[in-house]
Amino acid sequence: MTIFSAYNDTKNKLREAGIEPYVFEAKQIIRFVTKYSNAQILEKYMEPLDPIKELFLKSVVAGRVKRIPLQYLLGEWSFFGYDFFVGKGVLCPRPDTETLVEVALDLVGNAPAKIADLCAGSGCVGISVAKEKPITLVTAVEKYDAAYDFLTRNIEKNGAENVIAVKADIETYETNEKFDLILSNPPYISREEMSTIDEETKNEPETALFGGEDGLDFYKIILDKWLPRLNEGGSLAVEVGAGMAERVKELFIAAGLKNVKTREDINEIERVVYGTL
Ligand SMILES: C[S@@+](CC[C@H](N)C(=O)[O-])C[C@H]1O[C@@H](n2cnc3c(N)ncnc32)[C@H](O)[C@@H]1O
Known part of the structure; x- marks a missing residue:
């Protein structure tokens, strides 16, 4: 699975689950899982996703379609430019x-x-x-x-x-x-x-x-x-x-x-x- 296909797959699963900001959330998830910036993702989108990261991605998506807050699944969230454990x-x-x-x-x-x-x-x-x-x-x-x-x-x-x-x-x-x-x-x-x-x-x-x-x-x-x-x-x-x-x-x-x-x-x-x- 490439980063690009992981993004598309995530976006589709969130959309099917009725999660309204599915594009925003899919981007957040891919950024968090890959630890890449937006610019790096654009550059490396055809790279294969590391199997451990793929497993983490699956668990995040599975939790998200059950409506667990994205913040809880990622364990961290940004607020006023600072990162907080949640x-x-x-x-x-x-x-x-x-x-x-x-x-x-x-x-x-x-x-x-x-x-x-x-x-x-x-x-x-x-x-x-x-x-x-x-x-x-x-x-x-x-x-x-x-x-x-x-x-x-x-x-x-x-x-x-x-x-x-x-x-x-x-x-x-x-x-x-x-x-x-x-x-x-x-x-x-x-x-x-x-x-x-x-x-x-x-x-x-x-x-x-x-x-x-x-x-x-x-x-x-x-x-x-x-x-x-x-x-x-x-x-x-x-x-x-x-x-x-x-x-x-x-x-x-x-x-x-x-x-x-x-x-x-x-x-x-x-x-x-x-x-x-
Ligand atoms: C609406 S949340 C706000 C949390 C944080 N300030 C924020 O803006 O994200 C309210 C917080 O008040 C805490 N809380 C509820 N009752 C409290 C009390 N009697 N004394 C102190 N904290 C309390 C809750 O545990 C919760 O963390």
Whole structure:
């Protein structure tokens, strides 16, 4: 089997399984399996695929047609230009969440800052900010074992020495520390929406998705428990689900935050709500 035939075969199997971005995913898979760049693939497309790589390719395609997230099958995913280990038990980093990182970088500017990343999961938010702004110190808080394990591995993988992992529940964690910026992409799917999530998302942990009856539970916890830990003039920025921005803005304003704004993601969905104390 050549690299070219492996690509075509993968693309066809994904298409037959009804996977919509089958071209994008087939390219991702072939790049990952061969460890070649796009340019190298174009150059070497008639090369035979190594039998071990062919076996790996088969197992990835077999898992993918069963709707296991591609990220879990590859074991790694890129977010904001950094690579993160991912797998069962942790939320796959989403491109939408890069908006939260962009807002964080704008809020931090060039000043040194103490930052909290609440509900850190893989650590994609806190680690990306820490790598972009090496003079910051990021505390990444995650409650669940599997996700916490990915968090600590990703800190090491990215050499993010300015990120400290804390295994704790954001609702009960006690600390006297104060922060200049608090970030969070918390679970925010409502009970009603949980019944409509796609097959891939069903493979991700419910503890990373479910945000209470109306999806707002974690925003309320963050405002209640973490606003007192924000320095005067500090900011809070959170990711929100599609259609939630207005309700979260109201919660921010009621809690006393000023200059409350939203930022859209690449699909023009209001994705981040942020405000200043
Ligand atoms: C929506 S995921 C976001 C993960 C990561 N920040 C990202 O953007 O990909 C929410 C994360 O919050 C964690 N989590 C849920 N409840 C928590 C709690 N009470 N305290 C701390 N972390 C919690 C979940 O395990 C999950 O990793």
